[in-house]
Amino acid sequence: MRTEQRWRVTRFFITSAVLYLTWLIFTASVEPFSLIAGAVGSIFVGSLTYDEFIASHEASLNSFMPKPLMLILYLFLLLYSLYASSFTLLGAVFHKRINPRIIHFRTRIKSDLGRMVLSNSITFTPGTITIDLNDDHLIVHWLFCNTSNSRAAGEQVKGRLEGLLRRVWQ
Template sequence: MGKLSRFIFTSLVLFILWLFLTSTFRSQEVLIGLIFSLVIALFTYNSFTEKGLRNLSPRKVFCAFLYLPYFFWQMIKANFDVAYRVLHPKMPIRPGIVHVKTKMKTDLGKLVVANSITLTPGTLTLDVIDDNMLIHWINVKTDDVEKASEEIPGVFEKCLKEFLE
């Protein structure tokens, strides 16, 4: 991917972060922020992004907006699940470590899937080795690789495959 596109994407992200941090539109602040985001982007664009401006294509942004509400809903469900298990006097847990296979190819895809798994009901990513994920499950329903892969990352991957790959 073109170096210019990656550089522009990095400085854009840094500049938006600066605007949020200072939360003002005074001309001096905006100017300083612009200069610094350009300078920092010059040094870091190589490790910051791989795809550059292609991350902002309309289809990807649309898919991300579809994914976020679903993710937050899962997160709230996860919290009520933990609340039930904590407050129940007998603690209904059946913990175990299961092994699932992920279909994501890129590093960013694996990162987002692993983080989403951590924040959703009852599961926690322990380790990622190539395309194998080791997941601690608080209420194990199956220890078969295929079935567990359907159960845990399957739903997320359908959403994420669109906008990350």
């Protein structure tokens, strides 16, 4: 079997497994009919949508499957960033030191999934909202902009999140 065909089959199985797991979580039923219906439905939908679930240009498991230890470290860093940004936002509101700006910057993360996680992590962090993610270009609304240089502002918004995410999905 060629590598391309192997990757197509792998994407199909991953998609079907995620769909079936989702089915099991939402139905919370272990009745035989429910299990069989979920399996058949997951396989059918997986066969139609595996190319949308995992894009063909993401042709390696490294770009889809995270490194577990790095992912756990990233989640702790994200949690810390959420709390730190919350306190920063609280202080800025009380002292009226808000300077909102729209900033444009690029990310060095190669994986589409990694870029999406970075984009959502920026939005989860209080004081920032990702407006657009297009390939490696992000547009973010940031409440605490203290520079007119897009690259410097981007580095402040991404912080350590980007560096660790690059290690999660190398």
